[in-house]
Amino acid sequence: MKKFEYVIKDELGIHARPAGLLIKEAKKYKSKIVISKAGKSAEATKLIAVMGMAVKCGQTVEVEVSGDDEEAAFEGIRAFFEENL
Amino acid sequence: MGFFRKKEKEELVKSLKAFVPGKVIAITEVNDQVFSSKALGNGVAIQPTAQIVTAPCDGVISMVAEDSNHAIGMTLNNGVELLLHIGLDTVNLNGEGFHVFVKADAKVKQGDKLMEFDKEFIESKGFETTCILVVTNSDDYPDAEYLSGMEAVQNETEICRF
Numbered sequence: 001m002k003k004f005e006y007v008i009k010d011e012l013g014i015h016a017r018p019a020g021l022l023i024k025e026a027k028k029y030k031s032k033i034v035i036s037k038a039g040k041s042a043e044a045t046k047l048i049a050v051m052g053m054a055v056k057c058g059q060t061v062e063v064e065v066s067g068d069d070e071e072a073a074f075e076g077i078r079a080f081f082e083e084n085l
Numbered sequence: 086m087g088f089f090r091k092k093e094k095e096e097l098v099k100s101l102k103a104f105v106p107g108k109v110i111a112i113t114e115v116n117d118q119v120f121s122s123k124a125l126g127n128g129v130a131i132q133p134t135a136q137i138v139t140a141p142c143d144g145v146i147s148m149v150a151e152d153s154n155h156a157i158g159m160t161l162n163n164g165v166e167l168l169l170h171i172g173l174d175t176v177n178l179n180g181e182g183f184h185v186f187v188k189a190d191a192k193v194k195q196g197d198k199l200m201e202f203d204k205e206f207i208e209s210k211g212f213e214t215t216c217i218l219v220v221t222n223s224d225d226y227p228d229a230e231y232l233s234g235m236e237a238v239q240n241e242t243e244i245c246r247f
Contacts, residue, residue: 012153012176012177015150015153015156015176016119016125016150016156016168016170016176017119017176019125020119020124020125021119021124023124023125024124046166046221047125047126047166047168047219047221048147048148048158048160048166048168048221049147049148051148051150051156051158051168052147052148052158052189054150054151054152
């Protein structure tokens with residue numbers, strides 16, 4: 001299992017558009033990817049759950065990656081956050 | 086009357102009705118790539134001619150977009166997850182022009198009012214009011230049919246069949 005923390009820079013937080021792109025990225029990997037914020041968490045492949053977390057700009061999320069391809073998934077998802085959020 | 090046991094079996098949702106009235110278009114025709122590419126899932130969209138959004142079927146509200154109020158999630162008894170997204174890029178309005186009548190975890194019936202939006206206001210701010218319905222787990226329902234091309238009557242016209 002690998003994890004990282006990320007502070008959201010997108011002004012609008014994780015809304016439909018970035019959430020949709022995140023889901024697409026997360027589905028590339030076999031690993032389970034879980035995003036959490038202050039007690040709430042969601043699997044990165046579930047759009048409504050991710051949007052339901054209502055992550056706002058300036059908030060910190062923790063992203064946990066676990067599974068066979070966790071190295072690649074960790075790098076891919078971290079790069080995704082840095083580029084898109 | 087001990088033997089008279091009432092056994093009510095809930096029927097699975099088989100179809101979705103128009104959640105706003107107006108012209109139904111294929112999701113691929115929506116003027117926003119995140120929807121038209123089906124990145125969020127398959128679905129249909131309606132060019133609304135009125136401003137009240139109703140539940141396309143029975144279900145449970147799974148999410149209401151916090152603050153922005155422009156999107157609602159629903160979970161159906163057949164496992165389908167829906168996203169109703171009102172307008173394009175309307176997250177930018179931070180909730181102005183949207184009034185939601187339901188909260189997460191609420192049970193709703195087909196036709197229940199979910200939300201009202203101010204079409205004129207939203208358009209005056211430069212946003213399209215296309216109302217999009219996405220089956221966010223559409224990969225799990227490959228046989229679902231999405232119907233478009235007709236003028237839909239709210240709560241009557243079928244827009245999707247499972």
